[in-house]
Amino acid sequence: MKATFDTANVAHTVLGGLDYKWSDVDNKLWRDSGYQYILDWANPTSVTINESDLALNTSTRKKLDQVGVYLQDQLEWNQWNLLLSGRQDWSEVRTQDRIENTTTQQNDSKFTGRAGLLYAFDNGLSPYVSYSTSFEPNLSTGAPGSDPFAPTTGEQTEIGIKISLWVGMRCLQFPRSISRRKTSPLTTVNWVTTSRSVR
16 A cells, blocks of 8 residues: 655655465475495495485475565655655464374564655765664574474664666666675574574
8 A cells, every 4th residue: 555645844655554474384204224325535425325225214294374564655845855664464373293192372563664865965965864663573493393493583784875877868876895794594404493693
């Protein structure tokens, strides 16, 4: 939905809506072990794998349903531009373990938003600052058969100057300066689960 209106000398462009996202991941893992699979890295030889010896070790199905509602208002006054937006997400991840015959459910919710302020000079220079947060459900797991990791969350800050140059009928904009920080789980190593923060 979109609406445009004025309050005093401020022009508003309001956007709002609802979206839905889903994912369905089916995973199966067959394994076998024994001395016949030991490799000598100094003197490697070929190994024959008999698929009939492989046993089904992991059989899972993960389903994600995510619903989000959002609202954004872009305000313009003289050469000032202010952007404010907010979003609320609800997610549900269901994990079915077909070997253990169990089903687990993980529910998460998060409010995220964005705010930005820009001043557009007549000469094409536009200094600006913005801040935003993000939320993304995670279907990745650690050890086979384990529950999904917690959702990935992030923050992003931008401070810089946009330079717009008109060449013929095209407008050229120079790259922006961006600082990001994202917190998300790592892929496990030897089934040890860790997390990280990326700046």
